[in-house]
Amino acid sequence: MRYLKSLSGVAAVTVALTGFGGSGATVAAGPAPVEQIQVVQPVAMTPVAAAVKVKYAFPVKAKNVSFHKTHAGYPATDIFAACGKPFVATTSGVVLEVSRVDKYKKGMKDGPYNGGKFVSIKGDDGVRYYGSHLSSVSKGIKKGVRVKSGQQLGKVGKTGNASNVCHVHYGISPTCKKAGDWKVRRGVVWPAKYLTSWRKGGQKSPVAAVKAYQKKKGCKA
Known part of the structure; x- marks a missing residue:
């Protein structure tokens, strides 16, 4: 072999054929094969939302506290503690309704004023939690405000038709109309087993029970 020469990326090989009966003629090789490189475009990944982690808290902060497993007339409960003890958010969520004024008058028929001062929230689990007969509602608690599990919403009291007994009327329900539907808001699912947990x-959740109620009865109490 006499020499190897590269021209603009195309190899040309000149071979002297002497000693093989040739006359010094040259043979040019064809273009060298081009290596193909496959370029893989990165795939855009769509973020997957993490499941909401719900944390539940007992709704009254007091050492001396009790509650009934049943309630007259409809599924709810009364949580008994000294007036002034903190009433807190069952779970993180958004405030739906607030009543800072006790509009109940003795002798009134059942209606939206029964609870006196109250707060209801829609938890991040989609369930509505309602506490009434409060002596006061905490500063800054109003419709649309976001609250955290265990955050104080008000204080235990005896407003509305509480019969002069310090307690919180506690109800669990679907959000439905979110406001004004007092018959649903006051409670449609028995709370005792969740309160016990x-x-x-x-962290026993009432979500399944609330969904089952709504599937069966919609937003009727």
Whole structure:
């Protein structure tokens, strides 16, 4: 072999064929094969929303506290504690309704003023939680405000038709109209087993029970 020469990326090989009966003629090789490189475009990844983690808290902060497992007339409960003890958010969520004024008058028929001063929230789990007969509603608590699990919403009291007994009327329900639907708001799912769990630090959820109620009865109480 006499020499190897590269021209603009195309290899030309000149071979002297002497000693093989040739006359010194040259043979030019064809273009060298071009290596093909496959370029893989990065795939855009769509973020997947993490499941909302719900934390439940017992709704009254007091050492001496009790509640009934049943309630007259409809599924709810009364949580008994000294007046002035904190009433807190069952879970993180958004405030739906607030009543800072006790509009109940003795002798009134059942109606939207029964609860006196109250707060209802829509939890991040989609469930409505309602506490009434409060002595006061905490400063800054108003419709649309976001609250955290365990955050104080008000204080235990005896407003409305509380019969002069310090307690919180507590109800669990679907959000439905979110406001004004007092018959649903006051409670449609029995709370006792959830309260028992939360009081012990458990995280039993009423979501399935509320969904089952709404599937069966819609927003009728």
